[in-house]
Amino acid sequence: MPLDTVFAALGDPTRRTILAMLLEDDMAVTDVAEPFEMSLAAISKHLGVLTAAGLISQEKRGRVKWCKLEPDAMREASIWMQSFGQFEAVNLDDFERFLAVELDNAPSHPSKN
Amino acid sequence: MPLDTVFAALGDPTRRTILAMLLEDDMAVTDVAEPFEMSLAAISKHLGVLTAAGLISQEKRGRVKWCKLEPDAMREASIWMQSFGQFEAVNLDDFERFLAVELDNAPSHPSKN
DNA sequence: CGAAACGTCAACCAAATGGTTGAATATCGG
DNA sequence: CCGATATTCAACCATTTGGTTGACGTTTCG
Known part of the structure; x- marks a missing residue:
């Protein structure tokens, strides 16, 4: 299970x-x-663990x-946690709308492709 | 660190x-x-770990x-993770304002109608 | 009272984790 | 080609983790 890792x-x-x-930054x-x-070497191992998890x-x-963050890997885990309540922190839909606005307003963001 | 556990x-x-x-249910x-x-005994140990984590x-x-879910314990972890979504394009100050609004909206009473 | 149900404790075990060192492998710059 | 830089590999070690079993303390109930 990817959630495990x-x-x-x-x-x-x-x-x-x-x-x-x-x-x-990368x-x-x-x-x-x-x-x-x-x-x-210890850091290299940690980076291996993060890579194996897709993070x-x-x-x-x-x-x-070069090491690059892959935030999508957190998505599934985040959604899993969200299922534990309306008590939970952030509404994902609201969060995505927030992100959409942010992406539009981003000054130095290259247009997506 | 509570996030560790x-x-x-x-x-x-x-x-x-x-x-x-x-x-x-409980x-x-x-x-x-x-x-x-x-x-x-193994399950008892697992429950001990979950209790130690406050979950x-x-x-x-x-x-x-009786075992009872404590979903609030996931809140901090959830917020931590959400700060990683598509972050490159996100303004951190805006994100924090967004979080503040989210947390202010009472979880269990409907905001508008 | 005495047996059964509920759950933990203690001792043990194998495997995984997080760290160390030193040697090995590429690659870059002169 | 040589030496420095970047990174991993391999062996090793101590600790933690996830599981087992059997004995043990409580609580319930016939």
């Missing part, structure tokens, strides 16, 4: 921090590792491997 | 199934365990311990 991946604070970093493995007090993708260009 | 708890399919069962431990092909609460009445 996604939730398990999100259960580690190092990995959640990495995801938050990638929210800013990053090379070495740059991802830099702020952490742990070996590069990021990694593309090698030259000797540098 | 919540996400980790959700990473197990047995525990997610238990939560889905409790969506229907249940006794024995009844929770009944559909699973695993010992009562359920357990109240003992007589010799029966």
Whole structure:
């Protein structure tokens, strides 16, 4: 089940921090590792877990491997959680309308293709 | 971090199934365990994990311990995840205002009619 | 009272997880 | 070609996790 790997991946604070970093921009493995007090190999493993969960993708260009956030992977998990109540935080439909408006107003966003 | 325990708890399919069962109604431990092909002790442990994460609460009445879903525990995790949807194009300030409005809209009383 | 039902505890086990080091593999720049 | 940079691999280790079994403490009820 993809939910297994996604939730398990999100259960580690190092990995959640990495995801938050990638929210800013794509990053090379070495740059991802830099702020952490742990070996590069350990970060490489974390990135492997995130990749296996589909939460990021990694593309090698030259000797540098770029890490890119794949937020769609959270969608299924998010929807699963939403099913646990009207108590729940955000209405997804409202959220999508919000996103649609945001995308229209985005200044430097290249037109989709 | 509560996000650690919540996400980790959700990473197990047995525990997610238990939560889905409790969506229907509160249940006794024995009844929770009944559909699973695993010992009562194992289920008891799973319920302990869910309780530690705050996702359920357990109240003992007589010799029966009742398990009750606590969906509020998912709120923080849900909000965390939603901040990752299509983020590149989203203005964070707008997103936070959006969240504020969402949270302000009382979950259980209809807003307009 | 005494047996059955409810649930946890303790000890144990195999496998997975999160980390380390050191060697290995590409690739880039001079 | 050589050396530095980027990243993974492999072996290892300690801890956690998810499961088992059997004994144990409570509570209910005939």
